[in-house]
Amino acid sequence: MLETELVDVINLISDIRHGKVYTSYDVAIHTEQLIEKLISEGQWNTAEDLMVLIKARINRIMSALPQESTPVNIMRHILKIIRELYDTGFKYKSEGQQSLHHLITSNVDNAEDYSKPLPSLRSSLLDHLAEYKTGLELSTDNIATQALEHIHADEIILTVGKSNTVEKFLKHAAEKRKFQVIVVEAAPLYHGHEMAINLTKSNIQTTVIPDSAVFAMMSRVNKVIIGTHTVMANGGLRAACGVHMVALAAKRYSVPIMVLAHMYKLSPLHLCYEQDAFNICASPADVLPYSSGPIINKVHVYNPVFDYVPPDLVTLFISHQGGNAPSYVYRLLSELYDPNDNEI
Amino acid sequence: MQTSEVKSKFESILNEQEDVSTGIAAIMTLMEVLKHYNSITIQGLIEELKVAMEAMKDTNYSAAAITSGCELFRRFITLGTMDYHTFDECKEIMLKRGNLFLKKLKEAKGKVMKLGSQFIIDGSKILTHSRSRVVLHTLREAAKQNRYFEVFVTKSQPDDSGIRMCKDLTELNIPCTLILDSAIGYVMEEVDFVMVGAEAVVESGGIVNKIGSYTMAVCAKAMNKPFYVLAESFKFSRVFPLNQSDLPDEYKYSPEMRKRDLSKEHPLVDYTPPALITLLFTDLGILTPSAVSDELIKLYL
CATH class of the missing domain: 3.40.50.10470 (Translation initiation factor eif-2b; domain 2)
Structure with missing residues (x-):
């Protein structure tokens, strides 16, 4: 495919790289808009053409930003929507997920043919996308409304760094209940400070602690509530650096960990596929400023961005549909994506 | 098919075809049983398959693998029996689908x-x-x-x-x-x-x-x-x-x-x-x- 045809996705990649589109919610909305534009204005006649166009974009993003799973997840989900609409459009019995039952009952070789033109596809796709977009926009609110089920009066909640979803969640609970929040400052970016300021504005009693005090404080904590960057297929997390330590401390004191995760954070990939690409290192200047003098020449400084948290440390995922255990993630994945799209 | 026939068929599949696992060999044997079955009721067929399964379990191969393969095949037969007019018609469909089923199972290892x-x-x-x-x-x-x-x-x-x-x-x-x-x-x-x-x-x-x-x-x-x-x-x-x-x-x-x-x-x-x-x-x-x-x-x- 020509570079010029992929200009939309190249722009998105550059926006993400330069931090113009920063939060995963913004990434999600931008991706959705990109695909919506592609569907309404792009050059395609059949579902197959469209899927090829989207897959080219997925490949582009995966090679440019391997650790950024949100845009790829959204596109994968849209591929599934296309498949479903195509199947219903032609009254095929939807093949659905690969299952043992299907293996036994299906009559035909499941030939994948999406090349027949379906005139109504464009309009029905746009309808579905509009619906999907509203879902995206309401996702944070839907998660926040569950706050009262999880936060009780006089509890002590610990959270790490800053997450918009967690912030809304806590604020929603604070409207009805009084509780205390401990914010881990999350060096070297110290987003936790900003989070603490935002929470105090809503009259939540907030304490900021350094990362090293997590273990000392954990014995008093009732619940850990965090956000995440990605949920892997096995229920593990790709979360901000330092979360693994918090999760281990919580495990030690048997404190439950709730992870607030939008559906677009669920990735059908396992850790092994991308060992090298799993983590990224940010500028070391935050750890050791360039002004530190001659020592800079003598030491190695690393500033990794992510942690992998194994699924057995997570108690519950909270999405807009409600709470799910990590062992249930595979079900959510089979609802979200078509198994044929897991590898592109 | 006689019990001894079933056993020897099953064993010969496993001896001749190095790459076939026990479960698949059991299903292949059941397909043979189905092919040679000449009575006219489904009930009888299921009974005969059960006898064949017991016969295979009496060999020196893993009973766990044989049981799971055979149970799956029996499920396949019961789910597959649809409203056909004659048993022959039904049997033909079953054999056809059975081969497709086997083909898919053989692809499984690749996946x-x-x-x-x-x-x-x-x-x-x-x-x-x-x-x-x-x-x-x-x-x-x-x-x-x-x-x-x-x-x-x-x-x-x-x-x-x-x-x-x-x-x-x-x-x-x-x-x-x-x-x-x-x-x-x-x-x-x-x-x-x-x-x-x-x-x-x-x-x-x-x-x-x-x-x-x-x-x-x-x-x-x-x-x-x-x-x-x-x-x-x-x-x-x-x-x-x-x-x-x-x-x-x-x-x-x-x-x-x-x-x-x-x-x-x-x-x-x-x-x-x-x-x-x-x-x-x-x-x-x-x-x-x-x-x-x-x-x-x-x-x-």
């Missing part, structure tokens, strides 16, 4: 291999137990993709099948070391993960496999190493063992052993509970143990 080989990254050290075709093929697949890795294979008493596995791996130029069954704990600290096959995958998401697998899984858990299982979906079985003694005797002992005093015999398989299994690689995708029960419920409900 498992593809998923499993992705987890073998350069420089890995892998521990495996006994000899499993699907593990061997997966390792071969990874080696074909020019990955460098080392394998430790247990000798796996009582049949010493690990020796054969080690020989097969050496022929493929994969560096491998044969270890004693009692050395599992010793090597565990240096391996990156454990990869084993399974004779059957049970409803809880646990597996029934060559004796010693459970020891290996307990050890892997204690040292925080992932325990991966490679198994095709025709090995999914509708039993729910709670502990070792809960496993049926026919799984654990060969027909000859069962004639003797069982308390003096060595069991051939053990049950590994789901809590010790990290992931199962199947042709239905990479599943967590809890996903297995989901698949089985969907099929048998």
